[in-house]
Amino acid sequence: MDIKVKFMGGAGTVTGSRFLLEIDGFNLLIDCGLFQGLKELRLRNWEPFPVDPSKVDAVLLTHAHIDHSGYLPKFIKEGFQGPVYLTEASLELVKILLVDAGKLQEEEAKFAAKKGYSKHQKPLPLFTQEDAEKVFPLLQPIDFEQEVKINERITLTAYNAGHILGAAILKVLIKGDNQEKRLIFSGDLGRYRDPILNPPDEIPFGDVLFLESTYGDRLNNASDVDKRLGKIIRETYQKGGISLIPSFAVGRTQMLLFYLHRLQEKGLIPEIPIYVDSPMAINVTELYKKFSHYHHLGPSLEEKGANPFLHKNLHYYREQEASMSLNQLRGDAIIISASGMATGGRILHHLYHRLPNENDSVIFVGFQPEGTRGRKLLDGEDTCRIYGIDVPVKAAIHFIDGLSAHADQEELVNWCENFISKPKFTFLVHGEKEASEKLARILKDKFQWNTICPHYLESFELFTGI
Numbered sequence: 001m002d003i004k005v006k007f008m009g010g011a012g013t014v015t016g017s018r019f020l021l022e023i024d025g026f027n028l029l030i031d032c033g034l035f036q037g038l039k040e041l042r043l044r045n046w047e048p049f050p051v052d053p054s055k056v057d058a059v060l061l062t063h064a065h066i067d068h069s070g071y072l073p074k075f076i077k078e079g080f081q082g083p084v085y086l087t088e089a090s091l092e093l094v095k096i097l098l099v100d101a102g103k104l105q106e107e108e109a110k111f112a113a114k115k116g117y118s119k120h121q122k123p124l125p126l127f128t129q130e131d132a133e134k135v136f137p138l139l140q141p142i143d144f145e146q147e148v149k150i151n152e153r154i155t156l157t158a159y160n161a162g163h164i165l166g167a168a169i170l171k172v173l174i175k176g177d178n179q180e181k182r183l184i185f186s187g188d189l190g191r192y193r194d195p196i197l198n199p200p201d202e203i204p205f206g207d208v209l210f211l212e213s214t215y216g217d218r219l220n221n222a223s224d225v226d227k228r229l230g231k232i233i234r235e236t237y238q239k240g241g242i243s244l245i246p247s248f249a250v251g252r253t254q255m256l257l258f259y260l261h262r263l264q265e266k267g268l269i270p271e272i273p274i275y276v277d278s279p280m281a282i283n284v285t286e287l288y289k290k291f292s293h294y295h296h297l298g299p300s301l302e303e304k305g306a307n308p309f310l311h312k313n314l315h316y317y318r319e320q321e322a323s324m325s326l327n328q329l330r331g332d333a334i335i336i337s338a339s340g341m342a343t344g345g346r347i348l349h350h351l352y353h354r355l356p357n358e359n360d361s362v363i364f365v366g367f368q369p370e371g372t373r374g375r376k377l378l379d380g381e382d383t384c385r386i387y388g389i390d391v392p393v394k395a396a397i398h399f400i401d402g403l404s405a406h407a408d409q410e411e412l413v414n415w416c417e418n419f420i421s422k423p424k425f426t427f428l429v430h431g432e433k434e435a436s437e438k439l440a441r442i443l444k445d446k447f448q449w450n451t452i453c454p455h456y457l458e459s460f461e462l463f464t465g466i
C-alpha cells in the first residue's frame, strides 16, 4: 500500500486548510477550509478545486473555524457527496458559521452589484445560505477518543485540541498489508492555561505529524489579561463613558464574558450592565452551555451566580431594534458586538456612534490584519470611514493581546515534547512562511525532527509498499 499527501491550502499561509491523503485509491480530505486575508489568496476560493471533488471519498474536519470548514458548500456544489466527520460540538458550530458565511457572501455580492465595482456583470456569491444548508445532511458526528471506522483499513480518533469548542486533534490510523501507520493532524492547538477550555491532549506516537504553526515565531503573553482589561473599563467608567469591545462570536466572546464576570465578582470593575449584541455570539454561547462536559466551566454553569454566561449584569440582545437602542446609552455599560475586526456587522453602528465621543473606549481583543478598520483605528487614524462617512475618532482606542485561542511558540514546542517516538516527517502547516520556518528550525535543533514546510499544491510520498 502507498500513502501520499497533497497540500491544497494551509501551506505557507494560515488559512485554506485542506490536505488530501491518497491511500491506495481512497481519497481522504483533512479540513475543507476557505482562504481568507490577502486578495491573491482569496482568489483561490474561486478556482476549481485541484482534484475532482466527486473523486474524494470522505472529509475529516479538525474544527469549525471557516478557514478549516468554509469551502464545504462550494466543494459540495462541485460534486462531493461523501460523509464529513467532525465532533458533535463542531457539527453544531459549523452549521452556525457556514450559514453566517453564506449570508455575508450574499451581502457582499449585493453590495458589489450596487456599487458597480465588480468586473462581472452580475457579481455572484461564492456560496449562498442555501448552499451552506446543503452541507448539513453530510455531517457525521463523532465522539472524542472513540475509534471510528472510515473503511476496512482506515480508522479515525479525535482528541481534545483545546482551541475552540469541539476542536480536535485527529489521528488517522492506516492498516497497510504489512505495517500500521499513524498520521496526526494537530488542527489548531489551544493554550495550556485557557480559562474555559481544557489544554490540548498529549499525543505520544505518530509516524507523520501535521503541526499548526500560527504562532511558530512568537510568544503570546496571556498573563494579566484581566488586569489590563479591568483598568481600561474602570477608567472609562470614571470618565462617564462606555466600553465597546469588537469581538469574534466564537470563543473570544465567551472568554471575555468569563473575565468580565470575574472582574465584577472581585469588585475590580463596577457592577454595570454588559450587553452581548450579536445573535451569533448568543447562539454560540448556548452551545457552551449544551456541551458543558467539553470544558472546565461545567459545574459553574448550573449555578446562576457563578455562571459567567448567565449572571445578573449580563444582557443578550438578539433583535435589531434592541441593538440600535444601545446607541442612546451615555455611560455605565460595556457593549460586546461582532465582528471582531470591525469589517462588518452590528459593531459598525456602535463605532459610528461611539468613535466621536471622547469619553468612550473601543477595546480590540484580537489581531487586526492590515487593511481592516480595526488596524487603521489602532494605527491612530483620526477618522474612520463607516457607511460612506468619515467619522471623527475622539474615543480612546485600546488593544489587549493574550486572548488568542492559539498555542504560542513555547506551547507548541512543549506539545511536541510529549511525543515519545520521533515522527518520520513533521509538516509545518497553518502558518505564515516565517512562522512555519522558525518552528521547523526549533524542532530540528531541539529534537532532531525531520521538519518540512510544504508549498501550495506540493505532494509527498509518505509511505510506499507498507
Ligand SMILES: [Zn+2]
Residues within 6 Å of the ligand: 063, 065, 163, 188
Ligand atoms: Zn481555528
